[in-house]
Amino acid sequence: MENTLDWNTSVRKDSVFQSTPFEKNIPVLLGLLSVWNVSFLGYPARAILPYSQALEKFAPHIQQVSMESNGKGVSIDGLPLPFETGEVVSNHDELMSNFFAQPDALAYGKTPEQLQKENVSENLIPHKTFSGNRPSLSLLLPELGAYNVGQLLAIYEHRVAVQGFVWGINSFDQWGVELGKVLATQVRKQLHSSRTQGAPLEGFNYSTSTLLKRYLETSSEQKI
Template sequence: AILPYSQALEKLAPHIQQVSMESNGKGVSIDGLPLPFETGEIDFGEPGTNGQHSFYQLIHQGRVIPCDFIGVMKSQQPVYLRGEVVNNHDELMSNFFAQPDALAYGKTPEQLKKENVSEHLIPHKIFTGNRPSLSILLPTLDAYRIGQLLAIYEHRVAVQGFIWGINSFDQWGVELGKSLATQVRKQLHASRVNGEAVEGFNFSTKTLLTRYLKETSDVPADPSTLLPKI
C-alpha cells in the first residue's frame, strides 16, 4: 500500500500501480520458461486520512499488507486556527507518525484490560503488531524530491524483475484485451449497420453482447457527428 500524507500526491499510488503491475505481472522468465512462483505485487493506495477511513481496517487487523508511509515536513498550504491545539499540517503528520507505530507494536490483551475494556470486546480490539511498513519523510514537496521518490519506486520495480528473472520492460498482457476489443468493435458495427447476429464469441460474451445490442437498439447505425451538450 502506498500511503502519502499529502493531497498533492493523490495520483502517486495509481502511477506506481501502473509502473509496477504492468512491468512485473509476468508468468514466464525472460527466457520464456514458466515460472514456479508468482511475480508482481498488488499496489494500491490513497492519501493518508482518506485511506484510514476506507481500507486501514484491513491493514491493521486483516491480512498482512506492507505499507509505504510518505510524509512531508513542510506544508504547501499551512492553516493556523486560533484555539486549535496544533495547525492543520501537524494534525495530518500526527497520523503519519502514529500509523506505523500501530502496525509495528499493535495492542495486547493486557493493555486493553488496563484500559478497562469490556471482556467481550477485548478479542475485537487486539492488534497483533509485527506488520511491515516503511516511512519516507521528505523535507519539502518539490520537483527534485518527487523525482527522488519516483526513482525509488522505478528502481525497486527493476530490481524485482532482475531477482525474479523476468523482463520488466514488456507488457504483452495488455495486447490480448486490445485485440479482443477490436473483434468486438467490428461485431458492434456489423450488428448495428447490417443487422448481423453476434457470432464467433464464447457463450458468456455472446449473451452479453446480444443483450447490450438489444437494449441500445435506438443508437443510430450511421449517425452524423454528435457531441455532448456543455
C-alpha cells in the same frame, strides 16, 4: 530547453541507479525489500500513502507500473514461477497525523492483553486484535517540486526493475497488456458492427457474448 533538461535529469537518475553501491541505492534496497515481503514473508499487498493532495495521481501510476509489470506467473524462460511476484497496490486518503502513527501501528499492532487492560468487551477483542510485525517505509520530501516528484517516480520505477531482476522475470515485456489491447480492439469492432449493421456476436465465449448482448440491448434502450 525544458525537454532537454528533463531528458538530462532522467539520464542522471538512471546513471545514479546503475552506479550507486547497493547498500546506498534506494531503488535497489526498495526492490529487495519488496521481494522479501512478497516472496518470502507472503505479504501480497502494499499500501502507498501520499499525504499530499498534489500526489493524488501518484499511487494509481505506481499501481499500474508495478502490478502490470511484475504481476507475472512465468519467468523470462517461460517456466511457471514457484513463488508470488508483484504486489497489490492500495491507496488511502489520510491526515498527516495518521502518517506518523502508521509505522508504529504496523510494527507493534495491538495484542489481546492490551485490549483487556483497556476494558474492551471480550466479544470485540478478536476484531480489534492486530498482530503487527508488518514492514513499512516512510518517505519525507523537503518540498513537492518537479524535481522531487521525478526522483520519487524514478525510485519506484527502478524498484520494479530490481524486483524483476531478482524474480527472474521481464518486468516490462507487457504481453498481458498487449493481449488486452488486442481483445479490446476486437470488442470495439464488434460493438460498432452490431450497432450500425446489426451484425451477430461472433468469436467470443458464451459468457462474454451474453454480457455483450446485454450491454448492446441496454445501450440501445438508453440511446448511448
